[in-house]
Amino acid sequence: MKLPDKYYHSSDVVALSRDLIGKYLFTSINNEVTGGYIVETEAYNGIIDRASHSFGNRLTSRTRTMFEQGGIAYVYLCYGIHEMFNIVTSVAGQPHAILIRAIEPTDGIETILTRRNMETIKPNITRGPGSVAKALGISRNINGISLQSDTVWVEDRGLTFTNKEVIAAPRIGVAYAGEDALLPYRFYVKGNIYVSKPNK
DNA sequence: ATACGGATTGACT
DNA sequence: GTCAATCCGTATA
Secondary structure, three states: OEOOHHHHHOOOHHHHHHHOOOOEEEEEEOOEEEEEEEEEEEEEEHHHOOOOOOHHHOOOOOHHHHHOOOOEEEEEEEOOOEEEEEEEEOOOOOOEEEEEEEEEEEEOHHHHHHHOOOOOOOHHHOEOHHHHHHHOOOOHHHOOOEOOOOOEEEEOOOOOOOOOOEEEEOOOOOHHHHHHHHOOOEEEEOOOOOOOOOOO
């Protein structure tokens, strides 16, 4: 059921970002399985992408994870508050990553509600990358872990969306990247309530 | 050693 | 719509 390791070894991180829409992301933390299907992603295209941490081949203690072979998690802290969950792709030495920005929750709803301090499901429970990580119990201590592990993984359950239902648009929050901020590297399911706005 | 600011969210007007 | 929260990676010295 898990996507095989080789799935993540493609050098086309943008195509993979599109393909991950509709795939199921799960975590098992303290024996509690939570997850749902991906409805929003963003591609970060390695050393030539000004929006990427790895732009200009920047290899540091933080970005080291991105330089490993695809098929592992890259988790970092943003704004001192929010954990961001990414999937590393491509081969070792080519630092590609895909940010998971939103999922539609399907499994472990009670646990997700507890982690999010909510009593009922609202759209913002897994809307936005910081919210996804919190809902799934993801933190920096799973940085670098394999997606073949039983802690975090992705499954294909046969759910698909047509190209008409999936929008390609510029990424969010990367204005510092100059003209690279205009690249259509963000993918989302049109109209899905869990997608961070705009979602039309 | 120090300064700057970010792949954001949620509370509040 | 505005804005505070909050830590660490990164650049500069």
